[in-house]
Amino acid sequence: MNTKALVATSIICSLVFYTNCAPISGDLDQGQQQDVDLASTAIGQTNGGGASVALKTCEFLDSDIISNILRNELNIPSGDVPVYEEDGSVVQSNDCRTANGNNDMTCYHLASKQKELGAADLANDVKADKSCSTTKYKVAAEVMIHACFAQMQDPVTKGQLFPEGESNFDEIYLRFVGRQPLQSENEILSELADSLQPENRAFGVCSVVASSIEALMVL
């Protein structure tokens, strides 16, 4: 095999991991189909006569709600997380404020990313943008990853989210997504936990669940 073919092959292998594109075609497996049926019934997709109901447009959580999640579910009193430099140090700036308006001279994610999160800018005649976009997912995921990393070092918060131990995801799913995880979702989270260092398992699960599309959507 020549070099070019080797490069191409390694790229293909990486992409299967990176894009999660496999399997290329086909239905979900039987277990997943059952899950979907259950969930569809649970969230009530049809009216009494079985007629279809208009699809809801995704509405992203606004920064106040995200801030409340940080306070209430992850026990972060400020409701925000610091912005970090590339080396991991906290960004310092006189211009930054926390989400709740406190002037503590530290840059915070939600406070500094209001525009990216679609906040209204009345001075410039810009209405609030509630749509779901890559940019918002990026901001929210960054916030949740940092928040989870910090708070999973705290035994109290960790105990609240994983009362039955780190391999049981019922409570954390209920708190962030509002329902219990399906079997297929449990399998994804178990696989993730197994791939991480023991000390990072709770953090990993917390990050992925808290930044999932369902957790960040107004339902």
Add this chain to the structure above:
Amino acid sequence: MTYKKPNFNRRNFLSKTATMLAGAGVAGLYRYEILNSIAKTLIPQAQAADSPSRVIELCFRSGTPFLPLFANADIVQQNGEMYMNSPYQRNQYQEAGNGLYLNDNSAALKPYAESIAFTQGLMQSGGHTSNFRIRRNGGDMAAPAVALAARNPSAAVVHGVKFAYGNRVVNSVGDFTDLIDVTQDTFGSLFKKPYMPVNQTEMEALAKAAGKLSRQQAAILNRAVASSFQLSDSQNKAVNLMNVDYAQLLDTSSMGNALLMDSTGSAYARNMGRDLAKVLKGFAHNLISSAVIAVSTGDWHRFRNTDANVAPVRNFGTEVSQKLAETIKFLKSTPEPTSTTGETLWDTTSIIMTTEFTRGLARFSGNDNRDGRSQGMVLIGKDVQGGAYGGFDTSPAQDAMPHGINPETGAPVAGMRNGEDEAYHTMQALVGNPHDSSKVMTAMLKGKM
């Protein structure tokens, strides 16, 4: 009930492959070779026609006419006191062979005239910032760049951006998401890899799990929430932005001086050039598919009868045309990152220039020219039928009042101007967005209708 997983998205696959290769520092041509090899070997359906589409909308403000760049025979023949600041009167003009006239200032665009369509014969409704009613007070019609970004046919990492300069141009978004408001400083941060508290291997594990979980949730939400799988894709892209520093791909320092001219020229032109450079780099690596750039020249009264206005008129022509020419050169010489058939960005990108209203060319009442009365539009792209469309009434009382065209034949029609809706649906057709074909000025396009 059975759930059918959507078809494998080849565009997503190729897009991610191309972006990843670029992130790994693989050069353009070699990248294309690898991409082509993967597509043929692994996914035969990648050969199917599925063209990406990209758009740059340049939105000129404050009454800027496009006459300093282009004209037709009506204008270039005007002489005398009434047209003393016309760039065609004191300047040598040149006809491009298709009815489009340029002057010495805009000559850089002559080689591309076959792909440039120009008109000022469009009706204006509303005042400043209206830009075809598709921006401020735009109602339910989304601006072409916004509608294209919503489709995101190239599966770009981020759907699109706007360099709005403090909302000097406001997009009407209809049912879609607006483009992300950026500046020269913040554009790169969209693609910058942030600090993460765990190592790369663990971040990749997180990204993989996040992708799987959101896709599973999308399957669950599919019957309740519109476009749930697109949401999953968006979230997946967002998480992957934390693993790869795409910002390094946006270095514009190697791009032509005509785009980046730092210390000379007008501020609006410098900004336009720098913004274009960023957008072009974003296109080259499929980081974005759609962009709006506001160009604010200051209130345009430069056809007034003062000698001081001669230079600004000509500078506008020189600066804007050189930046456009450099942009076209880049598009023609840069591979389309998602193509497996050797297309360049020129094959997939359209440039739309609009101006919120155009002041007349002739002096009016001895000291100024009339405000408004028409709008201007320039279309640039492979699918554009180049030429100057419409005409100007140069009788003394009319102040070079523009008129429009028969939409099908392109023939000038005295005393009428084409509607904003005709301009809008022509732009939409050009970029491949849904449109009302009965309202398209088909004469200005080729290969689309």
